[in-house]
Amino acid sequence: MSARPMHAVAAPAVTVAPGALPLLRLHGAGVRFGARQALEDVSFTLHAGERVMLVGANGSGKSTLLRLVHGLIAPGSGRREILREGLARRQAMVFQRPYMLRLSARANIELGLWLAGVPRRERRGLALAALERVGLVAEAEVPGRALSGGQQQRLALARAWALKPELLLLDEPTASLDPSAKREVEALIEEFAAAGMTLLMSSHNLGQVKRLGTRVLYLEHGRVLADADTDRFFHGPLPREAELFLKGELPWQ
Numbered sequence: 001m002s003a004r005p006m007h008a009v010a011a012p013a014v015t016v017a018p019g020a021l022p023l024l025r026l027h028g029a030g031v032r033f034g035a036r037q038a039l040e041d042v043s044f045t046l047h048a049g050e051r052v053m054l055v056g057a058n059g060s061g062k063s064t065l066l067r068l069v070h071g072l073i074a075p076g077s078g079r080r081e082i083l084r085e086g087l088a089r090r091q092a093m094v095f096q097r098p099y100m101l102r103l104s105a106r107a108n109i110e111l112g113l114w115l116a117g118v119p120r121r122e123r124r125g126l127a128l129a130a131l132e133r134v135g136l137v138a139e140a141e142v143p144g145r146a147l148s149g150g151q152q153q154r155l156a157l158a159r160a161w162a163l164k165p166e167l168l169l170l171d172e173p174t175a176s177l178d179p180s181a182k183r184e185v186e187a188l189i190e191e192f193a194a195a196g197m198t199l200l201m202s203s204h205n206l207g208q209v210k211r212l213g214t215r216v217l218y219l220e221h222g223r224v225l226a227d228a229d230t231d232r233f234f235h236g237p238l239p240r241e242a243e244l245f246l247k248g249e250l251p252w253q
Contacts (some may be wrong), residue, residue, distance in 0.1 A: 011180055014215055015229055020047040023087055023167060024069060028078035031064055031222075039222045041078070046200060048084070048166070051193050053213035053230070054202040056245065061222040062202035066093065066169050069200060084166070089116075091167035096175050098156035100144035105136055108144045109159045114249060116163055130162035131155075150181025153178060157188050170193060170201040174208070177198040186212065206246070218242040 001143040015062060024046045031039040039061045046052060046069070054062040067073050068080060074210045082088060101108055109127035118126065131137045139147060144155055153173055160168060170189065174182040189212060193199050203209050209230065216233040218226040218241075226233065226242040234246070 016047050023084045025081045029075040030077035032076050051214045053209045053216045092163050092165040093169040094156045096172040104141045105144050106140040109162050119152045130158040134158040134234035144149035145210040150177050153185050167198045195213040
């Protein structure tokens with residue numbers, strides 16, 4: 001089956017808070033993996049304090065976009081522009097299945113602090129504070145790989161939070177968790193955002209998108225087809241592809 005033709009992206013319906021500082025901008029960015037075009041002509045600006053949610057079917061480009069923004073991959077076309085001095089050192093990413101080292105929960109965090117250049121004398125205190133922040137102080141000396149799925153995700157959030165990032169990127173952070181663990185992780189993300197962190201997060205859970213997001217980008221076949229404030233995304237006019245997605249009527253990719 002041939003791919004359906006792409007329609008032009010909807011005119012952005014985004015309200016930026018007065019005085020919000022632009023952090024990062026993509027200009028016509030594209031990423032190709034061999035013969036597959038993972039992202040194509042993606043342009044948007046991320047502002048401080050936004051909670052931007054990435055939605056779309058599997059394979060639409062959400063994870064690739066997160067990795068591009070984080071600097072893990074470079075655009076093959078277009079460009080990625082850092083607008084906030086020092087942002088590259090003040091961002092962290094939490095993956096859907098976070099990697100845990102064969103170390104205690106505390107040491108997993110301390111290693112991240114060491115890589116960030118934090119002096120040795122400060123690491124233990126910061127690691128314990130991060131564990132307390134996510135409710136895992138009692139598991140400080142438990143091997144990270146021995147924790148439950150929900151606890152590992154909370155540890156990954158603690159590892160990111162300990163770095164005091166200005167920008168936090170999250171790739172489906174609750175996708176493989178049970179309902180109770182999802183609520184715990186979502187509450188932590190909400191608290192981080194309320195404290196001033198900027199979020200860029202992918203999710204298949206539309207209820208979660210409504211609860212956490214201030215802005216939604218809809219991707220299909222590597223292109224951003226809609227970019228709107230959360231309320232406008234769910235209640236305003238959208239390109240046909242995005243409307244079908246919200247109705248659960250997208251055809252197979």
